[in-house]
Amino acid sequence: MNTLNLLESQLDPNQAAINEICAAGEPWVKQIKRGQKFRIVDLEGNQAVDTLFYNASNALEHYSATDTIRRQNRLYLSAGSKLYSNSGNAMLTIIADTCGQHDTLGGACAAESNTVRYALEKFPMHNCRDNFLHALAHDPLCQQLGMSKRDLPSNINFFMNVPVTKAGGLEFVDGLSAPGKYVEMRAEMDVIILISNCPQLNNPCNAYHPTPIRLLIWD
Secondary structure, three states: OOOOOOEOOOOOHHHOOEEEEEOOOOEEEEEEOOOOEEEEEEOOOOOOEEEEEEEOOEEEEEEOHHHHHHHHOOOOEOOOOEEEEOOOOEEEEEEEEOOOOEEOOOOOOOHHHHHHHOOHHHOOOOOHHHHHHHHHHHOHHHHHOOOOHHHOOOOEEEOOOOOEOOOOOEOOOOOOOOOOEEEEEEEOOOEEEEEEEOOOOOOHHHOOOOOOEEEEEEO
C-alpha cells in the first residue's frame, strides 16, 4: 500500500494575487509565471480536477504523463513530485499537498468513454474533453498560441483516486480527498494551465455530485 505524502503550505490565501472560484463542471484557463505558486483547493471534497499544462510560449511543449511517470518511477503525484513536459523539462513542482495522491492514468471523461463505460444514452452528457476543446478554441490565451484539438494530451486528475488492479486494469473509486484539501505547485517555467472542473455524474470519484473549486496564485 502506498503511504500518502502530506505536506502543508505556509502561504497565506489573503496574500494571493489571484483567488477565484471555478464552478462545478466548468473550464478555467490562466497563465502562471516561472516562480509563481499555484494552489487548487477541493472545497467540498472528492472533486476531480482534470488539468493540463502548456509551455506559455510554445504549446507544442506540454505536460507529459509518460515522462512524469518514467522520470520518477511513480504512478501517483504528491508533495515533491515534478511534472515533466514531452520535451523532458520540469514544468512544475508540487510543493504542498494535503490530499496525498493524484491520478496520472485515468484521463479525461468524454462522450465516447461515457458510452463505453456506462451506457449509450450518456453520449450527450457534458464532459471534460468538451470543456478542454471549448477552451482551446475560444479562450484568448489558447488562441494566442494557435491551439486546437491537436494540442490535447493526457491530463492529470487532481484529487481523483484511480487504483491499478493486480490484473493491470483501472478502477474508478471513492476519492481520498475531503473538504478543504489542496495541492500546491511552483511553476518552473511560464505555463498555461487549463482545467476542466470535472462534470462527471457517472462514477463515485466525486460522489456523483460535481462541486466548485478554489484557485489561487501567489507572486
